[in-house]
Amino acid sequence: MGPQGQTTSLQRLYLVEKRIVRVVELAGSVMDELANSTGPRTDILTTHCREFMQSIKEIQTTLREEIKSACEYRPFEKCDYSARISNEICCKKLEYIIEQLDGMQQSIDQCKDGI
Amino acid sequence: MQRPKPLPNEVLSDLSVSAATKLQRLRHLGRYFKQSSKAMEQQVSRDARFYGSLIRLQQNWKVKRQRMAAIGPGSEGFSFDLLDNSFLDLTALSRPSSISTVRVDHHYSGILSIQRPQKSCRSISLRFIGADPRCKQKSFSRKKVYSSAEHPRTAKTEALTDEDVNECVKDTHSVLCEIHQSIFEEQVFDMVNHETYNPLPGVSVTGMREDFLQLAIGQETSVCLCLVPSGKEDVSQMVDPLGDSQNGESGLLNSDSMELSIVGDDKPDFLKLSGMPNPVSLEIYLLFIFLENVLARAKERRSCPVRAQVSGQPADDSCGVLGHFCMTVAHRIFSNKVLSELESLVNGVPYIQLLSHPTWHSRTSSWSLSLKVPQSVHAARRSKISDDHYLKHGMRSQFHTKVVVKDDQINVSGEGAPSIICSFRGSSSDVFSMNCYGCDLEDLPMILLQQVASQVIRWLHEEALVVGMKASRDFLCLYFDLDHGDTLGLVAHVDPDDINGCISWWVVMDDGSAEGKKLTDYGESEGRRFLGHLSLEALYATVMDLASLCSIGGIH
DSSP: OOOHHHHHHHHHHHHHHHHHHHHHHHHHHHHHHHTOTTOOOHHHHHHHHHHHHHHHHHHHHHHHHHHHHHTTOOTTSSOOHHHHHHHHHHHHHHHHHHHHHHHHHHHHHHHHHHO | OOOOOOOHHHHHHHHHHHHHHHHHHHHHHHHHHHHHHHHHHHHHHHHHHHHHHHHHHHTTSEEEEOSSOOOSTTOOOEEEEOOOHHHHHHHTOSSOOTTSEEEEEEOTTSOEEEOOOTTOOEEEEEEETTOOGGGSOOTTOOOOOTTOTHHHHHHOOSOOOHHHHHHHHHHHHHHHHHHHHHHHHHHHHHHHHHHTTSOBTTEEEEEEETTEEEEEETTTEEEEEEEEETTSOOGGGOBOTTOOBOOSSSSOOOGGGGGOOOTTOOHHHHHHGGGSOOHHHHHHHHHHHHHHHHHHHHHHHHHOSSSOOOOSOOOSTTTHHHHHHHHHHHHHHHHHHHHHHHHHHHHHOTTEEEEEEOOSSTTEEEEEEEEEOOOOTHHHHOTTOOHHHHHHTTOOSEEEEEEEEETTEEEEEEESOOOHHHHHHTTSOOOOOEEEEEEOTTTHHHHHHHHHHHHHHHHHHHHHHHTTOOEEEETTEEEEEBTTSOEEEEEEEEOTTOTTOSEEEEEEESOSTTTTOOHHHHOSOSSEEEEESOOHHHHHHHHHHHHTTBOOOSOO
């Protein structure tokens, strides 16, 4: 599917996005907790906030790495369109030959059946 | 005047109101964050689908982006550029390809889809005039996906799985491949048209319309090249040799037009064209040579950029790529005729084998006729004698005659046909004599039969010498010296049209006074007897029987 690093990098960025979503969700839960009519439960608040800070840290690290490697990507460098055409023509040739060989095989089988 | 000091219950109620308000705002904030996270999640998965697909396609196709253009909702201005810049200046396109840029649409579910341009996916179709288009083999056409199921797929919004996205990317890739190939075939068609502006030897343009070109190659062959939508035959554009266009419909093609019947077709013409080369193979060859030509010119240009660019064809056989192609077509037709002659010949002589040889050149064909003679019976008696002995004495077990056709020149080269020099030498073992000469198609069967018959005579001569007979040979005759000074002749008679066999044998017993008269004029008589179409074993046995009639020196 392409160079391994590229796919993994995409996956990493996708994970970052999911983490951001999670972070926002956490913020919402914290707000809900704070809005609790009986008063916020500190243990839940602490866990949420810890997870929040952890995620933010991971997001920052990943983004920093990805931004560094993102600059190395250059599109359009090797245009392989002519090689693609050559290959298409080769495929056509092969398909044609296979068809001819199938025809020969059929003839041979018919001759065998005739005997 | 100062504000009156608030009473305790007022302070408390103010506090409770502000506390309640704060809690309310916190709840709002919480709801806002939750909703945002849900919306972001959906957006993230949509974008992941779209950009993931785009990145996969970008590995094979050039992607361009117009940031300013707001073409429509849900479109970020991406497009695929299918034009190869290195081809552009070499192919001298007379019309800019309108299908070279394919817009990318971003469906709201994140699925990437492309807008197929109008009149995309056309391919070159080659046809011989008079051929039935329905006979054309297109059985291996690849699965066409352009009317594909993208729409049902984008209709379902929930449960869009990874497989759906994968399928979508694969379909898009196939469509882009088809469009890309179609662009190339259009370019080839343009190049072909461009080459017709120069004079071509033996080729004339007899018809030219948009997307249609008709060429006459030589005297007898007419070929038409057209750009047709892939997978369909352009039946409505067929022109018969009289120049009248035969239209079953108004010229509009739709998928129902496959069953068009041609007005005024007559069956005998189709039978005549059974010897034509397969048009599909010629189409592939045409694309191939034009691609090679463009790549060669691009390479040349890269390696010598300083040289002044001359637009036009390189010296490719000094007749251009199209000229070479037309000569290939002419050669193929001619070599099919030669092959049918050879096949009927080999049918008529049971002891010849026909072998085809690959030449790796499109305008050269090569076959050989192989005559295998049975092993000498005397070899069994002289088991000590190795094969080298036989070779040294010029005895072989196989004779070859090679037929090479270049363009429309036939060249026959064979061994064993005695020349004048050989007959002077008499019966001594002579060197392999290779004769090489050109001939016409009409003379070919006769020449080959004479060659084969003379090879048989040569072999019999050698066998006769082995048993010690006094024998001499002369082209198609083998003479044995008899006891009383007479000469017995074994004569080969060749006739390509003889249905019982092309080579037949006569025994002639006379003293040479009837030289020059044809055998068949007299039929059987006192001095000549017809032996029939003998196999090689029977001939060998006959020669051995004749040994008892000849004066044998000292063997027995």
